[in-house]
Each structure stands twice: as structure tokens, then as C-alpha cells.
Amino acid sequence: MRLFMDLHIGGARHALLISDHVIRYARLNGRSANQVVRVEERYLPRGVFSQGEVKEVDTLLTVLQECVEAWKLKGRKVFFSIPDSLSIVRKHTVPLTVDDDDIRGHLYMQLGDQLHLPMEHPVFDWHEISRTEEEREILLFAAPENAVTTLARLLREVRVKPAAADLSPLALYRLYNERNSGELEQEKLILQLAPTYVHASIFSDDLPLIMRTILLDLPEDKWTYPSESGGENDLAWGGTDEEIKRSWRYVIDELGKLLNYYQYTYQQDGEPVSQIVLGGDHPYIKEFRKELKEQLNLPCALFAESDWESKQNQPITTKDYAAIGLALKKEV
DSSP, X not given: OBSXXXXXXXXXXXXXXXXXXXXXXXXXXXXXXXXXXXXXEEEOOTTSEETTEESOHHHHHHHHHHHHHHTTOTTOEXXXXXXXXXXXXXXXXXXXXXXXXXXXXXXXXXXXXXXXXXXXXXXXXXXXXXXXXXXXXXXXXXXXXXXHHHHHHHHHHTTOEEEEEEEHHHHHHHHHHHHTTTTSOSEEEEEEEOSSEEEEEEEETTEEEEEEEEEOOOOGGGEEOOBTTXXXXXXXXXXXXXXHHXXXXXXXXXXXXXXXXXXXXXXTTSOOOOEEEEEEOOTTHHHHHHHHHHHHOSOEEEOOOTTOBOTTXXXXXXXXXXXXXXXXXXXX
């Protein structure tokens, strides 16, 4: 099975971004972020979806059915997200004698030999970076087949047509590029801050060379989620500020190591990461940004537009951005 499925989509574009604690929906009436018609969200009961894996299939199926009915998605083609924490990206070389159509088969043949992945049954996608007379260098994306097929199957069961699967860092970066064309540095660290994890992606020349999920050491039961009908407030933390800050110390230390690894592995003679872009739905995101700037000594931008609204006059906030970027996915 291919990781990123492609299907021609015309007219309205629908996207469902499913994470551990929430399902977010975006509808666009075209291929531009200026054409956002509607954004919605539905928080999940605890334990239904954890670290990218479906733990309670029947409950998730019920929630999806209610979302499909509320957002009128029955029979629609929908882009959906692949769990970030289960996905990996790495460089790999393939002989030039292998045709494009045969590359996935070639990668499967190399599993366990020249290609080692932390999963038994992966699905692949790839992007060519460069080539010589003998081989091509590709950027390889992989995710557990079961994780992708389970989500696609559940969507079909609630009468939705899975049109394409994508990763939320790619979706977020896609939106950044459209809204900030030419303003971002070439080497950038994109962070998505959620209640229980931080997902880090390092992009170089529009390619995500490194992706990693770092768990926050926080008790999940101290978070209070909004009611199913939503509300003015999003997430609320019931613990202390010190617990929040303590969880950040480990994350920031790991991000420093990740930046050093990137410089050593990919950019020994090139430019280091020079910019951090921060998004997500963590209620302390502005405080986290301040800590990042102080500890990593890098410019850190919070990607947010206070006056952005949908065609239905709904406020659009940073928590909606990845879903909107997912809806902007182009067909191949």
C-alpha cells in the first residue's frame, strides 16, 4: 500500500486531522488558504487514540460517525492525517536502474538488509532529492501499514471516501509557505506543541529531513478538555506551572541534541537551523516560545494571525492550521 494516496479532487476540499486528544476538520472551497469555509473540532475521550494508535476502535468509530453527520461529510472525499509519532523519514539511495514504478517494490526487498526500519510492515512514499550516473538519493517516508489502513477503514465505515493520507508536519509547512512566501529561512525547525507531546520537524529546502515526537512528562488526567459541543476555552491545565515548566526542560534539552545531530549529519559544511516556527494547541504555547528563545538562542516565531476568519466568520487560530494545510494537499 502506498503511504500518500492520490486522487483528483475538485470543488470543496475536506480534511480530518486526527491526533491523540482531538479530531480537527477544515473545509476549503478551493486550493487557497483564503478559501477556508469552515473549521471544527471534536475532543476524544481519554485513551481512545494514544501515541498514534487506535486503542478503542468502537468508540472512535462512534465519534467519527457523529462528526460525519455534524459536518455533513457522508460520501465526501477526505484528506486524513497519519499519526506523526509512528512515522519516520530518512535519506536512502536507490540504483538508477530501478524505475520509478518499481521503487516501492525495491524498498520492500531491501527491508532487514540494506534498509532497517523500526516497524515490521511499513508503507512507503518517497521523494527524489538528487541523482548521479549510478544512483538516486531519495527521501523516504514510512509508517506502519496497520495504522494507516485502520484509519482508512474506519473512515470508509462511516461512509467517507479516504482521498489522500498525509503527515501533519507537511500539512503545516504547506500552509506556512502559502501564508509566508519567501519569509522563512531555508533551514527551520517546525514545532507542534500539544498537551502531551511536542512534534519536531527540521526542514531544509522545503524537505523534512528529520521528524521526531518528544513526549511531555505530564499526567494526562490533569488536563481538562472542552465539552463535546466546544466552547470559548480550549484545553485547561489543572496542575501547577512548575510541572509545565519542568516538562519543558527535557524537551528543550532534546531539541538542542536534535539540532546538533542535524548539523553534524546533514549540514557539516552548510547553514545550521536559523529559525524556529511554533504552532499547536497547548494553552502555554507563548510561555514555551519564550523558554525556547532563551535556552536555544534562536529566533522563534509563533505562527498566528489574529484577524483570520473563515467564510462563515469563524475565528481561525493556530490549532486549526495543520488541518487547513492538510486540505491544501495537491494531487500528483
